[in-house]
Amino acid sequence: MAKPVKIILAGEGGQGVQSVAEIIAEAANEEGREALYIPNFGVEQRGGVSVAYLQIGDEPIGAPKFLIGDIVIALSDRAVRRTKQYAGPDTLFVYDSSIKDIENELPKNVKKVLGIPAIEVSKKELHPRVFNIIIMGAVLKASGVVTVNNAKVALEQLLGYKFEKDPKLRELNYRALERGVELVGQHIVEEGMLNGSNLQWTNLGSRKGFLDTVSGPL
């Protein structure tokens, strides 16, 4: 039985990790794949670390939560501390490189730890509000669970009414998505050139991720 791709997204309340997980899940479902998304939630109204559990596969998904993620994305120092428990030997652990003094907290013995400057890019190049869309692009590139085009369709369904009023918003969101893809893709190319190796961790799902296209000898 092909196992689903297991993804954990964690950040501060308000960073939008839940919406990212939900949009990806919806997009996967639209593609006809099996998806299960569950947020964590507590008694607090805001604040605290927000964690989203997302699984996408080709057969009905089993338990809604899991111990080890294939991809773990942590977007704040507290999120790194909270989610390193979900990282195992086959995990790709992604964090935001602007998080200070976190090096010693990063999980060891994982497949790969990847720092991406998503917060910086959102502030300097785009708009802080599309930070989570950059993250969405990063998740898509790292996991290959949904194509970028289908993610755009999902965005359109969710935010279409806003895009109609202000077409620039659409462009901004699309650019954010593509920048997220680039931020992860860039690292893979660099890494590939350094090691000259196949990036095995790209082959996470039963369906080919589009990282497979760059995972040959580079």
Place this chain on the structure above:
Amino acid sequence: MLEKVIEGEKKVFMTGNEVVACAAVAAQAEIMYGYPITPQNEIMHYWARLMPKYGLKFLQTEDELSAGFTTAGGVLAGRRVFTATAGPGNTLMQEPLSMAEAMRLPVVVIVQQRGGPSTATVIYSQQEVTMTTLGGNGEGLRVVYSTATHQELFDYTIKAFNTAWKYRFPTFVLGDGYQAKMRESLTIYEPELRGITMVPTEPFVGRDGMPGVDREPTHLRNTYNVEEELYEVLEKYLADYARVAPKIAEYEVFDIKDADLVVISHGVVSRACKAAVKELREEGYRVGYFRPITLRPLPVEQLREVAGKTKQLLVVESSNGQLDRLIKEAIYGSTAEMLSLFKPGVGVTTEEVVARVKGIKG
């Protein structure tokens, strides 16, 4: 004629709370009574949102005692009604539900279990099994369906109304916070298209005709003057329950033929157990899977058969043995070794079940 909530059937992707509200509308429920409590709130929200379009009614009461009693009142008036609750709300609701048992009122209750005891967590547990199956001061004359998927939440919410009105026992759909909040796909449908006819409702009070002349007088009681009077009524109710229990009981089973260990679980935990059993089978372990869908009445005969064939039973649940106690009572006398994986108030993952079985088998 009001619009139908579903035309034909369609695949959807939604939360479990949305599924329940949608299923209740599809089942032609007319009124929801309720008091807010996490993680069931969105059932009320979605019901209230669908309300104007489908001519439905909603009453938010002052607490769960009132929500339970008003639900009983709706049934007495002959309406297809329901309520939803969780945790401490379920505790409060046991008093009106006990009255519903006493009067054989077909109330339908959705429970989305959260952590306990007391306020505990708003997140998840399987700690409301004892209370939902046997709660109140009485004999547990109720039906409890424990669902595992969104498809089942839809199917069994519809079925709960029919079971309740057919057999006249309070009927529960026992979900949990995970099922309430997670999103996954399912197919929603018009019950008629699947050959499901909704059992007609009828009023208990205010019926036509002169009592004692045109019809038997209605005599609804939850109070008795003498012991023998109560005993006589309960004997009849218990006999009714025992007679229909085998017809109501449902279960899911696979890979038990040659299994020397059978994993028993219910609800959302069975998803982890199902995946674990499949994984272990691929590795050559002789394990089987059994899941009671009805926790009350339990599929006693099938459980005893499984217990009679296998060497070990591993009960897995997100409580400290609430299902385990029910199973042990059902299979009393069996010599199968009873093993457990109890995680009160916490989810169980596939990895943990696999590890537990490997720990047992070495």
